[in-house]
Amino acid sequence: MRTEEIEMFRTSLREMVRELGMLNRNSSGTDLSPLQSHVLIELNKNPAGVTELAQRLCTEKSSISRTIRSLEKVGLVFRMQDKQDGRAANFRLSESGSKAHETINNNANAFISDALLLASESEIESITSNVIGLTSALKNARKQRELNIVIRPITAADNDHIAEVIRKSFRDNKIDHLEGVSLHDPVLSNLTDAYKAEKSGYWVAIANGTLVGGVGIAQLQGAGEEYCEMQKLYLDKSVIGIGLGRRLIALSIEKAKEFGYSYCYLETLNELSSAVSLYESFGFKHLDGRLGNTGHGGCGICMLKALSNII
Numbered sequence: 001m002r003t004e005e006i007e008m009f010r011t012s013l014r015e016m017v018r019e020l021g022m023l024n025r026n027s028s029g030t031d032l033s034p035l036q037s038h039v040l041i042e043l044n045k046n047p048a049g050v051t052e053l054a055q056r057l058c059t060e061k062s063s064i065s066r067t068i069r070s071l072e073k074v075g076l077v078f079r080m081q082d083k084q085d086g087r088a089a090n091f092r093l094s095e096s097g098s099k100a101h102e103t104i105n106n107n108a109n110a111f112i113s114d115a116l117l118l119a120s121e122s123e124i125e126s127i128t129s130n131v132i133g134l135t136s137a138l139k140n141a142r143k144q145r146e147l148n149i150v151i152r153p154i155t156a157a158d159n160d161h162i163a164e165v166i167r168k169s170f171r172d173n174k175i176d177h178l179e180g181v182s183l184h185d186p187v188l189s190n191l192t193d194a195y196k197a198e199k200s201g202y203w204v205a206i207a208n209g210t211l212v213g214g215v216g217i218a219q220l221q222g223a224g225e226e227y228c229e230m231q232k233l234y235l236d237k238s239v240i241g242i243g244l245g246r247r248l249i250a251l252s253i254e255k256a257k258e259f260g261y262s263y264c265y266l267e268t269l270n271e272l273s274s275a276v277s278l279y280e281s282f283g284f285k286h287l288d289g290r291l292g293n294t295g296h297g298g299c300g301i302c303m304l305k306a307l308s309n310i311i
Contacts, residue, residue, distance in 0.1 A: 029107030030100055035059070035067050040093065040101045043077060047092040058142065076100055140243030147207040149244065151251060154202040154214065156192045161211040162204055163189045169234045173271065191216070191232070199228070199259040203251060205244055212236040215248040217256050222293030226262035229294065245275070249282050257307050264307060265291050267299035279303055
């Protein structure tokens with residue numbers, strides 16, 4: 001996205017936060033602050049300690065400690081000391097805390113209900129889907145930032161590490177016995193040389209200084225020059241579920257466009273079909289047969305994405 005698009009998006013999010021009353025102490029129907037209200041909401045789910053609350057609410061433990069003290073002072077929460085560890089404590093809602101939570105919940109439900117009355121059924125479905133998707137993306141972006149994720153072009157020093165990530169992925173998925181797959185590519189241990197050709201490249205993902213995955217783009221052998229192939233997208237299982245695969249797919253598509261390709265092709269295994277919906281979300285369409293000559297006869301799923309509005 002361009003800088004002006006990002007800033008416009010951030011402006012919309014700021015306005016949404018304001019309209020939700022997150023900067024207004026009285027928007028909850030009580031005189032509680034937004035953070036106090038969120039603590040009550042979380043404690044209504046189940047008792048929790050300061051550390052857990054800080055993790056759930058994505059804020060500092062010191063802020064949660066101050067907020068808990070203020071809620072204790074007015075009798076909305078009370079502490080339950082851990083019998084095994086006298087220094088630890090969980091907190092739960094008091095009777096008045098439960099009533100305050102009910103007021104907050106009813107007030108918020110009424111406000112959102114009023115807002116959604118302004119939308120059609122199809123718009124509500126779209127809004128709901130987009131809000132859920134955006135929330136998931138924000139969570140994953142935060143997790144990636146916490147892991148200090150860096151994506152950069154491969155270097156010779158990365159060759160052994162990425163080869164092991166790929167081999168381990170096959171072992172972890174119990175598919176290392178298969179033939180006709182990238183596990184057996186002769187170039188696997190020297191990807192820097194494999195991606196030196198024009199209009200090709202391989203990028204590795206680093207988490208806290210450790211290589212955890214990668215993806216490549218190269219000319220699709222045996223096809224027209226307008227076709228590229230997304231290759232060797234693999235991740236260590238330690239970073240599965242944080243959106244890193246999506247980030248690598250988006251990067252490879254961006255690079256394919258920069259290289260001047262019109263189509264991006266990929267092949268994957270039936271045993272890894274859980275990734276298919278991810279490819280579909282990026283606009284890849286299923287093909288009835290293979291394109292080009294990848295040398296991976298063991299792959300049973302073939303997909304293609306037009307990089308412009310050609311098809």
